[in-house]
Amino acid sequence: MPPPRTREGRGHRDHHRAPHEEETPERWDWNHPETRRLLEDTFFRDEEYIRQGSEECQKFWAFFERFQRFQNLKTARKEEQDPGPPKHSIPALADLPRTYDPRYRINLSVLGPDTRGSREPGRRLPPERVAEFRRALLHYLDFGQKQAFGRLAKLQRERAALPIAQYGKRILQTLKEHQVVVVAGDTGCGKSTQVPQYLLAAGFSHVACTQPRRIACISLAKRVGFESLSQYGSQVGYQIRFESTRSAATKIVFLTVGLLLRQIQREPSLPQYQVLIVDEVHERHLHNDFLLGVLRRLLPQRPDLKVVLMSATINIALFSSYFGGAPVVQVPGRLFPITIVYQPPEVEPATAKSEKLDPRPFLRVLEAIDNKYPPEERGDLLVFLSGMAEISAVLEAAQTYASHTQRWVVLPLHSTLSVADQDKVFDVAPPGVRKCILSTNIAETSVTIDGIRFVVDSGKVKEMSYDPQAKLQRLQEFWISQASAEQRKGRAGRTGPGVCFRLYAESDYDAFAPYPVPEIRRVALDALVLQMKSMSLGDPRAFPFIEPPPPASLETAILYLRDQGALDGTEALTPIGSLLAQLPVDVVIGKMLVLGSTFHLAEPVLTIAAALSVQSPFTRSAQSNPECAAARRPLESDQGDPFTLFNIFNTWVQVKSERSRNSRKWCRRRGIEEHRLYEMANLRRQFKDLLEDHVLLAGTEAPRPGDSYSRLQQRRERQALYQLKRQHEEGAGRRRKVLRLQEEQDGASSDEDRGATADQDSCDSVDIQDVKFKLRHNLEQLQAAASSAQDLSRDQMALLKLVLGRGLYPQLAVPDPFNSGCKDSDQIFHTQTKQGTVLHPTCVFAGSPEVLHTQEPESRASDGSRDDKDKMSSKHQLLTFVSLLETNKPYLVNCVRVPALQHSNNVYDRDFEELGHVIVGPEGYTELKVQDDFLEEWRDLRTKGRVPKGWRWKGQIQTSNREQGRGLQEQLDPGADGVSESTSHHILSLFPQVPYSLRRLTGLEVQNLYVGPQTITAAPSLPGLFGSSTLSPHPSKGGYTVTDFLTYNCLTSDTDLYSDCLRTFWTCPHCDLHMPFTPLERITHENTCPNAPQGGSPGAEEADPEPLQKASALQRPYHCETCQKDFMFTPTEVLRHRKQHV
Amino acid sequence: MASEAERRPQGMFECQLCALSAPYSYVGQKPPDTRSVVLLEESYILKDPFTADRDKFLVLGSRCSVCSRLVCVGPECSLFYSKRFCLPCVRENIAAFPQEIRQDVEKRKALAKMPHVKP
Structure with a gap:
């Protein structure tokens, strides 16, 4: 193919500014749309390198104009006629062009129109113009090649310049010789991006790299894909909870630790991977620590599996020795020198100890920077604060300072900010202005911001800790560790030399703990233990954790799981337990889901469970903004917070489907x-899929539109959506914006407005989240669920509350009896483990606590007292809550109010006395007492209020794998017991008028509540009463275990009222037998009455076995040495008995 | 992802001068999927990794027409003047090249000496 000939002597002169000079008959204008169209039709057809109408095509024309101008300038100079060198002896040099032409520098060629098959448009173009155009095109292509190659070369240079680059070979070599290698290197050494690529280059093709955070999976996959030149290929992918770019061709996958653990759960030997990189092990996350333990056990079984642990240079010996002295490759970080300034605040007067943080020490640093460093010297400031309250305290003060000096843009950064607001910290400040980022410890490891030169370290962190005794999470402020302090300092030296201001003394630093407390010592271990059980890892107490959790936490978790029926008496996983283990949620939420699906309330429960498993959707600014609050009010539910979330989600789905x-x-x-x-x-x-997998839910047949037209329509819509998504991804990469001074003063909402309009400009008004949402979900189905939720019947609603209450049990709180006389902010509640808790400010009841008060004008027992203490009412309520969080006060989070007696009788663990006396709670802490006048009625009603079998699942079923899932469903199916909506109606309509008192028992009362363990000679034998089930005495409480959640006759009563004289006349509704009965006799009759309807005899689960002796508070176990028998005797009886032997 | 399979890297290209290396997927003068563009030398080609467009290619390098060394197209390693020449060969035979090339090579030498532009 000969190089196209060019005639540059003429072409360049006649650009569009002087078309009339042109000798061609028509006026020639390069800018004319028609001209361009003709050329495009010729050169930029569909199959060409550049396509008409593409972005590239626009780029070309821009290049074209520049190129023309440039050519003009150049040819204005004298064109030198080089005679050319003499012929060369080397053949390659011999035939070099005699006359120099830039064109010879280009190693490619573009075919002319004639070689493309002569077409109409091409022929109408003058050949000189075509040549000129081709020449420009050629240069454009060459320019593109140079640019792309430049990027490639730069990329490789940068990679080679990373500190880790010199260690790549050594890492690979060590990995060849050992199964486990620890790669330790500080921030900036490049380990997270490079090590996977070294493995890839070495020929490994099944590499998994775990990250503690989802966001890191995405960004690393992107970066590594880019660096390994497969940005648009599929050899590098990521996999997180709801998103995956993984395919069969994927060689490296970045995934969260949690997800990898789930993969191990399914395939314990992890056959799909050759190499496992566990990144950020030094962060000591719960899952990471657990994964290390699992790996340590797995490695001997998988000698071919290689493991690379990657860590900052923190406590490396711990990891190395945990894996039998694994070799360590230590890589220096790339940090510039950082000056440390210790600047402890002056001792503040002890009296002025307010809760609010004093912002002055922070302002002093801002001032010092302004005074010392000229504004032209760029470099931003990162301030580490302990929590959001501290951030807002400093934010306020710093903004005032900033508006005064016009030299700072102050930005908060914490996890509850909206995504758009979080992204702002990556924007750039205008010249002469610095960013001041006020951050929680999120910027210590999770978020890396470039351009930081100054760091202020408050030395504090707020961390969640867990109190296994009180089952309570505590958010407390602590001093950070030395390791954290170093990490914070390091943030100042990533792009140049920096300064770190430490607002504490050097002696404080020396007193810091060397490392942070690992998460496993700070959190509830319920979910972990459950997962361990489901992975068949044996006794959690014997598991070889890298650092074991506190034994009390483990015991609490095991006990809790047993109480919840996830583990049986031998601590083996029950079928329900294994189901719960597969739900990636708290056990309480999991229970709710299972119960919800058994009670045909799956749709609403799915939504509520999902809502309770994500962070609160309310933005912080919305709390203080009265307009937001007002707009939200119609969505609030006075039943409780989960119902508010439920309403919000449903309404949002409606909004989405409409507009x-x-x-x-x-x-x-x-x-x-x-x-x-x-x-x-x-x-x-995800929940729905899981429940369907376990056949707890019938698979949903998607409502397919019948006719082919609408099917086609639907397919088109989806295609359009995919198109949008692709376009978005191609144009991806949020461009950095320049921040405005004073931006924050406007408040967040207007910011977001601005952000939104900017977004719309940049991505063609496509809401990519909305597109993804529509691709992932069947909006019609969701909408159907949402609209059916809006007309839940009263009974369904009540049943839903029963489900929630059962799921959340034993997380319930009793309102303080004096609440009704107190102001809103002083309302207190008592849980089993914690007295005097308050409602979280975001709680719906915090604003309207009166709905929790017992409003019954005709309260008879209270005699004019204004409080609810011992008040007889049929409307007492309990609060059931999702979590208990202690910050400055213990807060109840996500509360639902429930009718006390109905719930106590039906869904809670309880102990009974026949005398209208119910004690609720596993250890008994709430007492409900029915008013004497109504005893009869209550008894009568109580026997009807049987507990549906479905509420309970303990140890009934053997397996729950898919084949036997049906069995599980049948076992759980309340239908067998006839529980349905009407049953719930039946349950809830019980006790409508029975007045009772509700109170929390004091510690002393709880101690003396039970008769205590007793040695009883004979089990109560009332043949036929309980069928085959045998009653056993309760080991600690005394009395009898009727079912695993109901203990009968274990309460100490002050009077011995159980006697024959309590017989009352009663008529059997089935056989009309009329005679005096004791309650027990009556139940016995009901159970055996030949005329009773089939399908669950009344009282089957609650019937009370009459002990052989009359219960008496004074009775104590007595073992008679003489007759070798055990008795329950009062002291008098003991004497009497002894007399017999005399 | 069918095209993915077609584009399987054939091997690693490595510049014998600067050691730049990248996987190539085609060697020749007619890059796949491109009709109207031809190359004037036998080139090692990679699908342009910086664009999603499947037709875009990136020339990594080719053999020096004097010494047959495999060199990348980077300005520190080679130049093209109707053929590919590695810079050592150009320097050796500098007289064979026109004035413009000579100047250009001088310029590159100067650039390469500057510390921040690493070869």
Whole structure:
């Protein structure tokens, strides 16, 4: 193919500014649309390198104009006629062109129109113009090649310059010789991006790299894909909870630790991987620590599996020795020198100890920077604070300072900010202005911001700790560890020399703990233990943790799981337990899901469970903004917070299906972070799939539109959505914006508005979240669920509350009797483990506590007292809550109010006395007492209020794998017991008028509540009463275990009222037998009455076995030495008995 | 992902001068999926990794027409003047090249000496 000939002597002169000079008959104008179209039709057809109408095509024309100008300038100079060198002896040099032409520098060629098959448009173009155009095109292509190659070369240079680059060979070599290698290197050494690529280059093709955070999986996969030149290929992928880019061709996958553990759960030997990289092990996350333990056990079984542990240079010996002295490859970090300034605040007067943080020490640093460093010297400031309250305290003060000096843009950074607001910290400040980022410890490891030169370290962190005794999470402020302090300091030296201001003394630093407390010592271990059980890892107490959790936490977790029926008496996993283990949620939420599906309330329960499993969707600004609060009010439910979330989700789905573009606005107006709602939708879908997998839910047949037309329509819509998604991904990468001074003063909502409009400009008004949402979910189905939720009947609602109450049990709180006389903020509640808890400020009841008060004007027993103490009412309520969180006060989070007696009788563990006396709670802490006048009625009703079998699942079923899933469902199916909506109606309509008192028992009362363990000679034998089930005495409480959640006759009563004289006349409704009965005799009759209807005899589960002797508070176990028998005797009886032997 | 399979890297290209290496998927003058563009030398080609467009290619390098060394197209390693020449060969035979090339090579030498532009 000969190089196309060019005639540059002429072409360049006649650009569009002087078309009339042109000798061609028509006016020639390069800018004319028609001209361009003709050329495009010729050169930029569909199959060509550049396509008409593409972005590239626009780029070309821009290049073209520049190129023309440039050519003009150049040829204005004298064109030198080089005579050329003499012919060369080397053949390659011999035939070099005699006359120099830039064209010879280009190693490619573009075919002319004639070689493309002469077409109409091409022929109408003058050949000189075509040549000129081709020449420009050639240069354009060459320019593109140079640019792309430049990027490639730069990329490789940068990779080679990373500190770790020199260690790549050594890492691979060590890995060849050992099964486990520890790679220790500080921030910036490049280990996270490079090690996977070294493995790839060495020929490994099944590499998994775990990350503690989802966001890191995505960004690392992107970066590594880019660096390994497969940005648009599929050899590098990521896999997180709801998203995966993994395919069969994927060689490296970045995934969360949690996800890898789930893979191990399914395939314990992890056959799909050759190499496992566990990144950030030094962070000591619960899952990471656990994974290390699992790996240590797995490695001997998989000698071919290689493991690379990657860590900062923190406590490396611990990891190395845990894996039998694994070799360590230590890589230096790339940090610039950092100056440390210790600047402890002056001792503040002890009296002025307010809860609010004093911002002055922080302002002093801002001032010092302003004074010392000229504004032209760029470099931003990162301030580490302990929590959100501290951030807002400093934010306020710093903003005032900033508006005064015009030299700072102050930005908060914490995890509850909206995603858009979080992204702002990556924007750049205008010249002469610095960013001041006020952050929680999120910026210590999770978020890396470039351009930081100054760091202020408050030395504090707020961390969640767990109190296994009180089963309570505590958010407390602590001094950080030395390791954290170093990490914070390091943030100042990533891009140049930096300064770190430590607002504490050097002696404080020396007193810091060397390392942070690992998460396993700070959190509840319920989920971990459950997962360990489901992975058949044996006794959790014997598991070789890298550092074992506190034994009390383990015991609490095991006990809790046993109480919840996930483990049986031998601590083996029950079928329900294995189901719960597969749900990626707290056990309480899991229970709710299982119960919900058995009670045909799956749809609403799915939504509620998902809502309770994500972060609160309410943005912080919305709390203080009265407009948001007002807009949100119609969505609030006075039943409780989960129902508010339920309403929000459902309404949002409606908004989406009606006018999807506006859902973002809809959320913003109500102070809702839409991202959380997307998460809810995803989670809901996952729950549903899991429940369907276990046949707890019938698979949903998607309502397929019948006719082919609408099917086609639907397919088109989906295709359009995919197209949008692709376009978005191609144009991906949020461009950095320049921040405005004073931006924050406007408040968050207007910021977001601005953000939104900017987004719309940049991505063609496509809400990519909305597109993804529509691709992932069947909006019609969701909408159907949402609208059916809006007309839940009263009974369904009540049943839903029963499900929630049962799921959340024993997380319930009793209102303080004096609440009704107190102001809103002083309302207190008592849980089993914690007295005097308060409602979280976001709780719906915090604003309207009166709905929790017992309002019954005709309270008879209270005699004019204004409180609810011992008040007889049929309307007492309990609060059931999702979590107990202690910050400055213990807060109840996500509460639901429930009718006390109904719930106590039906869904809670309880102990009974026949005398209208119910004690609720596993250890007994709430007492309900029915008013004497109503005893008869209560008894009567109580026997009807049988507990549906479905509420309980303990140890009934042997397996729950898919084949036997049906069995599980049958076992759980309340239908067998006839529980349905009407039953719930039946349950709830019980006790409508029975007045009772409700109170929390004091510690002393609880101690003396039970008769205590007794040695009883003979089990109560009332043949036929309980069928085959045998009653056993309760080991600690005394009395009898009727079912695993009901103990009868274990309460100490002050009077011995159980006697024959309590017989009352009663008529059997079935056989009309009329005679005096004791309660027990009556139940016995009911059970055996030949005329009683089939299908669950009344009282089968609650019937009370009459002990052989009359119960008496004075009775104590007595073992008679003489006759070698055990008795229950009062002291008098003992004397009497002894007399017999005399 | 069918095209993915077609584009399987054939091997690693490595520049014998600067050691730049990248997987190549085609060697020749007619890059796959491109009709209207031809190359004037036998080139090692990679699908352009910086764009999603499947037709875009990136020339990594080719053999020096004097010494047959495999060199990358980077300005520190080679130049093209109707053929590919590695810079050592150009310097050796600098007289064979026109004035423009000579100047250009001088310029590159100067650039390469500057510390921040690493070869």
